[in-house]
Amino acid sequence: MKITGWIFDVYAVDGGMRVWIIDPEGRKHRLLDPFSPSFYIGGPPAAVRPLLTFLSRLNLPLEVTRAEGIEFYSGKTIPVMRVRLTNPIHFTKVVRWCTSAAVKPEGSGISLYNCDLSLPQLYFFERKSFPLAYCEVEVDPCGTIQTVGLLDSIWRTDYTTPPLTTLTLRMEGGSIRPDHTGPRRLEVVLDGRTTCLEAEDEAGLIDRFDRLMLRHDPDLILSEWGDPYLLPRLMAMAKKKRFPLLLNREPDTGVITRRERSYFTYGQVVHQAQAHLLLGRWHIDLHNSFLVDQTELEGLFEFARLSKIPVQQMARTTTGTGITSMQMDLAFQDGILIPWRKQESEAFKSADQLLLTDKGGLTYAPKLGFHEEVAELDFASMYPAMMARYNISPETINCPCCPHNLVPEIGHHLCTKRRGLIPRFLEPFLAKRAAYKRLKKTATDPEWKARYDARQSALKWGMVTTFGYQGYKNARFGKIEAHEAITAYAREKLLQAKEIVEAEGFEMIHAIVDSLWIKKPGTTEADYEALAERISKRCEIPIAFEGIYRWVLFPPSKSDREIGVPNRYLGVFRNGEVKLRGIEARRGDTPPFIRAAQTEMIETLSQAKNREEYEGLLPDVEAIRETYRERLKARRVSLWELAIAKTISKSPGEYQKESLTAIVAKELAGRGVRLSPGQSISYVITDAKARVKSDRARALGFIDGSWGFDAEKYESLLIQAAEVLFPDPPDRFRQRKLLP
Amino acid sequence: MDTTYEIDAPLFSGPPVSLISGMPGGIALFCGDAALWLLSAQMIGWRLARSERVLFLDGDNRFNPYPIADLAKRIGRDRSLFLSSILISRAATCHQMTTLITRQLGIGIARHRPRLVLLAEPLATFYDEAVSFTERKTLLSRAVGTLARQAREGIWIVVLTSPPPPSHKSASLLSMVRNAADRLFSVRTNENEILIREENAVIAPPHRTGRR
Numbered sequence: 001m002k003i004t005g006w007i008f009d010v011y012a013v014d015g016g017m018r019v020w021i022i023d024p025e026g027r028k029h030r031l032l033d034p035f036s037p038s039f040y041i042g043g044p045p046a047a048v049r050p051l052l053t054f055l056s057r058l059n060l061p062l063e064v065t066r067a068e069g070i071e072f073y074s075g076k077t078i079p080v081m082r083v084r085l086t087n088p089i090h091f092t093k094v095v096r097w098c099t100s101a102a103v104k105p106e107g108s109g110i111s112l113y114n115c116d117l118s119l120p121q122l123y124f125f126e127r128k129s130f131p132l133a134y135c136e137v138e139v140d141p142c143g144t145i146q147t148v149g150l151l152d153s154i155w156r157t158d159y160t161t162p163p164l165t166t167l168t169l170r171m172e173g174g175s176i177r178p179d180h181t182g183p184r185r186l187e188v189v190l191d192g193r194t195t196c197l198e199a200e201d202e203a204g205l206i207d208r209f210d211r212l213m214l215r216h217d218p219d220l221i222l223s224e225w226g227d228p229y230l231l232p233r234l235m236a237m238a239k240k241k242r243f244p245l246l247l248n249r250e251p252d253t254g255v256i257t258r259r260e261r262s263y264f265t266y267g268q269v270v271h272q273a274q275a276h277l278l279l280g281r282w283h284i285d286l287h288n289s290f291l292v293d294q295t296e297l298e299g300l301f302e303f304a305r306l307s308k309i310p311v312q313q314m315a316r317t318t319t320g321t322g323i324t325s326m327q328m329d330l331a332f333q334d335g336i337l338i339p340w341r342k343q344e345s346e347a348f349k350s351a352d353q354l355l356l357t358d359k360g361g362l363t364y365a366p367k368l369g370f371h372e373e374v375a376e377l378d379f380a381s382m383y384p385a386m387m388a389r390y391n392i393s394p395e396t397i398n399c400p401c402c403p404h405n406l407v408p409e410i411g412h413h414l415c416t417k418r419r420g421l422i423p424r425f426l427e428p429f430l431a432k433r434a435a436y437k438r439l440k441k442t443a444t445d446p447e448w449k450a451r452y453d454a455r456q457s458a459l460k461w462g463m464v465t466t467f468g469y470q471g472y473k474n475a476r477f478g479k480i481e482a483h484e485a486i487t488a489y490a491r492e493k494l495l496q497a498k499e500i501v502e503a504e505g506f507e508m509i510h511a512i513v514d515s516l517w518i519k520k521p522g523t524t525e526a527d528y529e530a531l532a533e534r535i536s537k538r539c540e541i542p543i544a545f546e547g548i549y550r551w552v553l554f555p556p557s558k559s560d561r562e563i564g565v566p567n568r569y570l571g572v573f574r575n576g577e578v579k580l581r582g583i584e585a586r587r588g589d590t591p592p593f594i595r596a597a598q599t600e601m602i603e604t605l606s607q608a609k610n611r612e613e614y615e616g617l618l619p620d621v622e623a624i625r626e627t628y629r630e631r632l633k634a635r636r637v638s639l640w641e642l643a644i645a646k647t648i649s650k651s652p653g654e655y656q657k658e659s660l661t662a663i664v665a666k667e668l669a670g671r672g673v674r675l676s677p678g679q680s681i682s683y684v685i686t687d688a689k690a691r692v693k694s695d696r697a698r699a700l701g702f703i704d705g706s707w708g709f710d711a712e713k714y715e716s717l718l719i720q721a722a723e724v725l726f727p728d729p730p731d732r733f734r735q736r737k738l739l740p
Numbered sequence: 741m742d743t744t745y746e747i748d749a750p751l752f753s754g755p756p757v758s759l760i761s762g763m764p765g766g767i768a769l770f771c772g773d774a775a776l777w778l779l780s781a782q783m784i785g786w787r788l789a790r791s792e793r794v795l796f797l798d799g800d801n802r803f804n805p806y807p808i809a810d811l812a813k814r815i816g817r818d819r820s821l822f823l824s825s826i827l828i829s830r831a832a833t834c835h836q837m838t839t840l841i842t843r844q845l846g847i848g849i850a851r852h853r854p855r856l857v858l859l860a861e862p863l864a865t866f867y868d869e870a871v872s873f874t875e876r877k878t879l880l881s882r883a884v885g886t887l888a889r890q891a892r893e894g895i896w897i898v899v900l901t902s903p904p905p906p907s908h909k910s911a912s913l914l915s916m917v918r919n920a921a922d923r924l925f926s927v928r929t930n931e932n933e934i935l936i937r938e939e940n941a942v943i944a945p946p947h948r949t950g951r952r
């Protein structure tokens with residue numbers, strides 16, 4: 001029998017991999033693909049022999065054979081032993097034994113390869129297929145796969161996805177985390193119909209939930225806070241009442257859980273909630289997925305297809321893990337052995353070399369205030385473009401063969417003989433993103449336009465991480481020297497661009513890493529396009545002309561009014577498009593009320609064509625501010641509008657200073673809410689100057705009618721949000737005490 | 741033994757230099773607060789002033805070149821020569837730190853012939869709970885064994901570490917280094933002084949209590 005459809009889910013079961021296919025009619029097919037995963041052992045025979053002897057004594061169906069593979073850093077083919085497990089369910093256990101042996105002193109010299117990839121990854125790598133691939137599968141009457149014919153490619157841009165039945169699961173009212181608020185009813189949405197289930201009747205709730213699952217058999221459970229709260233609560237209720245809970249499609253299996261974790265990335269602590277993964281069905285928590293948050297399901301699907309990480313896992317992992325998987329796939333297809341754990345340490349360098357090399361991108365502080373007719377030029381995907389252009393990769397940096405091919409300024413050198421893994425990975429990736437951007441511009445169907453936009457946005461996140469991962473401790477194919485080479489090239493490119501624009505008589509207003517803001521009276525858009533071409537040619541990487549701002553405003557720093565803050569500005573392009581960076585309306589911790597006020601003020605100001613018109617709109621902005629101030633005064637503002645969302649950087653007990661965040665974190669902890677670093681909390685400022693510190697702010701989810709809000713404090717936030725919009729606020733704009 | 745050490749004391753005369761210089765070689769463990777990094781600059785300067793090279797193995801991005809440059813200026817030495825004589829390698833994972841100690845350190849010692857090797861927060865990489873405790877312990881044991889062998893060759897191996905995070909496992913990792921150390925010092929900033937206390941007792945790993 002032949003089945004045509006999309007690969008929906010893949011996981012290991014006894015005897016092979018369970019493969020779920022959804023056909024174009026939405027029918028689900030549960031199949032089995034016999035699969036025997038392999039890993040490799042390398043090293044001196046004397047070190048490897050005892051491990052092989054150990055493996056031969058295991059009472060497990062496995063096969064050890066001689067093989068060869070390419071060592072990543074040297075590029076040389078080396079002999080290795082291939083360990084092939086007949087049944088994939090033994091793979092993890094055997095690998096664990098081998099890794100334990102490898103870290104022991106007697107295991108010194110043993111190198112393990114391809115051993116810590118997940119089984120679905122290994123399966124997709126080996127079968128050259130991928131999640132959501134459209135394919136034709138030939139199966140025998142028992143449902144065992146005989147052949148898989150791919151009718152799809154990861155590089156396709158016009159692919160479609162299977163028709164999915166979706167069940168939405170959330171708590172009634174608002175998107176606040178359920179354990180940060182009082183008890184509410186559970187809402188289940190199916191086919192546009194919402195069913196409310198009472199949490200008090202636990203047996204009834206589970207029974208009704210199971211009936212809904214049986215009746216609708218959803219492919220996707222899309223939840224709000226399903227990972228940290230809803231699924232654990234449902235599972236606990238079912239266990240208590242000894243009811244089955246029909247979450248999985250795979251019979252007689254439990255929900256797969258993964259531990260929560262907090263980690264530090266790009267200067268902030270991030271919390272990843274405990275994961276609850278289903279078998280044969282997807283569970284995606286909208287609040288526990290970076291990719292879904294940033295790029296919606298379309299972006300997630302794009303990343304899952306490219307990375308070959310199943311959709312549910314991809315939803316909960318970082319884009320860095322995704323791009324690493326893509327790099328591992330490329331290495332796998334090329335016969336490169338994927339090393340277990342990153343062990344390469346940095347080569348010794350002197351302190352003066354460290355000072356020279358350990359620098360980031362270049363920034364020129366903005367010229368403060370209001371500027372008219374400013375153009376913005378941006379290097380397009382600067383870091384990935386440079387990695388591809390200059391062959392920057394862990395195995396090409398400081399190679400033994402090309403000492404002449406120097407990186408500017410820092411003295412590292414790059415290989416000219418071997419194309420690196422990272423540039424090879426990036427080339428099609430960059431091309432695919434460029435294709436999506438073109439398709440987004442030309443698409444006439446709004447649905448496809450949005451789809452292309454989400455997909456290109458997902459790829460953008462992948463590119464951002466590709467650079468960062470060169471310096472990341474756990475990056476499989478990362479090396480700090482490669483990271484240093486990228487920033488060295490970036491500094492050189494920005495300097496070259498600055499030299500060109502200044503030599504042609506432009507005034508540079510601001511420059512940061514890969515973007516320049518410049519102006520010269522009388523310059524047309526065509527002139528800027530031509531300038532961008534000249535810079536691209538000289539710099540050897542493309543720079544794009546983003547547009548001419550009618551005006552752009554660089555406000556001063558809050559702490560020092562004499563200096564500007566890089567990447568903090570607002571401006572309006574000639575086509576009316578508003579661009580904001582770093583100001584309240586764009587920040588995640590701004591209360592919705594203040595954000596709405598500032599957004600309205602900016603919308604008004606965006607009508608201005610020049611400074612004169614801008615200043616002429618001051619009374620209108622004042623009127624908007626007064627309207628909002630009146631609402632505060634009359635207390636016609638809901639607490640939701642005043643909520644401030646903050647991410648906690650430590651556990652509540654670790655806070656020394658009684659900041660508002662610390663006060664509320666402790667309040668929540670006192671109510672039994674378990675908080676971990678990186679989690680977000682929402683609060684309302686109730687009385688910022690209260691003598692009793694705990695009265696200064698209260699958690700949004702537990703605040704009741706007996707609490708008001710600190711109107712004076714919110715008024716000062718409103719004034720601040722308005723003042724940012726004026727480079728030199730006149731005296732009449734300063735705060736007046738209007739509130740009692 | 742308690743020793744106080746003024747932060748602006750004459751260079752290279754008092755502790756910590758005197759504490760180490762009496763040793764023929766060996767592992768000295770300094771555990772304490774931010775004063776550790778003032779001491780490390782002093783120790784580095786002491787050897788650089790004798791035209792030696794110093795190896796600095798960094799487990800937590802602790803290397804700060806500016807105090808070393810200041811020291812060079814204060815004693816009238818060439819700043820860039822000073823800075824070019826310190827060789828640094830950073831490790832971010834326990835696997836990297838182990839590779840650095842067991843494979844790269846020996847090569848670095850053979851090439852640069854330092855008398856002094858500093859390890860800044862090497863244990864920070866071993867506190868990573870994403871790696872199994874057994875694995876971390878095995879790796880640390882290998883690393884400590886290598887350090888002990890290098891110390892027997894007449895190298896001063898100075899390990900600088902902050903107190904471990906509050907967990908039984910972290911404490912037992914620190915104990916592994918303590919047990920291998922020839923001298924143990926606790927270091928604390930006390931207004932304008934640094935208080936250095938020598939601890940003679942070698943502390944065995946704490947007994948496990950309660951349930952895991």
